Amino acid sequence: AQTVTQSQPEMSVQEAETVTLSCTYDTSENNYYLFWYKQPPSRQMILVIRQEAYKQQNATENRFSVNFQKAAKSFSLKISDSQLGDTAMYFCAFMKATWYAGNNRKLIWGLGTSLAVNP
Amino acid sequence: EPEVTQTPSHQVTQMGQEVILRCVPISNHLYFYWYRQILGQKVEFLVSFYNNEISEKSEIFDDQFSVERPDGSNFTLKIRSTKLEDSAMYFCASREAGATEEQYFGPGTRLTVT
Known part of the structure; x- marks a missing residue:
């Protein structure tokens, strides 16, 4: 079974600064x-x-950019030049890739990181 | 821009009562989903629906749950006999046909079972 882990429940950043949110996942899928x-x-x-x-x-x-490290099963999100409107809960999610019609493509979710952008 | 809508935004019900949560997916989408998030826990997949039938359901989606697309626009989740542990935020999502992976989410319905 796949799992997604976000180890930072809360983060804050000053407006215009850069912040990185972490996500790791576990899967046997390629x-x-x-x-x-x-x-x-x-x-x-x-x-x-x-x-x-x-x-x-x-x-x-x-x-917004990501640092995807497949071998390490890491998928972090970098937000540059943070804006007040970036204040939100950020969820990392995994989806197995399937190629047949009708596939459900369900999302597996992390717990989320609450990001506050401070003026 | 088209959006997924959900009603009601908050539903309070007594244990044992039936509730129906309603969703209006984006009109040209063909795949529909329900997820739920119990307070402080992860968002969990409940069920996916395509071509008028369930394509996958999770262990959570037992006989107390059902889904329906009654009129070609609404997508409903029914809980027949609510339990305290059904209290959660319920999210509906939809996706268009083809290889696209993006799911579009509604704002959620907060269900409180007392």
């Missing part, structure tokens, strides 16, 4: 996806960034 979802207070979860395990290049989306 093909999978990893995600970071953001949940602002009282709002729905939205996808921040995703990484395909078969890609060696780390994913980047504007100020």
Whole structure:
């Protein structure tokens, strides 16, 4: 069975600074996806960034980037130039890659890291 | 931009009562999911639904739970006889057809069983 671990329940960062959120996972699968979802207070979860395990290049989306270390089963999220709007709960999630139609593609979640960006 | 919506935002019910949580997925999506998060615990997968049938369910999704897509737009989760341990935030998600992996989430329904 797959598991996802986020060891930092809470973090804080000053506006404009850089912060890194940690995530490790355990799986015997070779093909999978990893995600970071953001949940602002009282709002729905939205996808921040995703990484395909078969890609060696780390994913980047504007100020958000990941450090994907497949051998170490580590998937950290770096937020550069932090903004007040980045204040949210951040969830790391795993999805087994399957290629048949109708596959369910369920997400396996970490416990989350609550990030506060301070002015 | 299309969004997944969920109603109600908060539901309080007594133990043993039936509840129905409602979700309206994004209109062209074909895959639907329910997850739940008990306070202080991880988000857990409950069930996935595709082509009008359950494609996978977790151990949590026992006979007390059922899902339905009654009218082509709503996607409901029914708990027949609620228990105290069913108190949680319930999230609905949907995904479009094809190889896309992204699931779009609703804001959740907080269920409190007293």
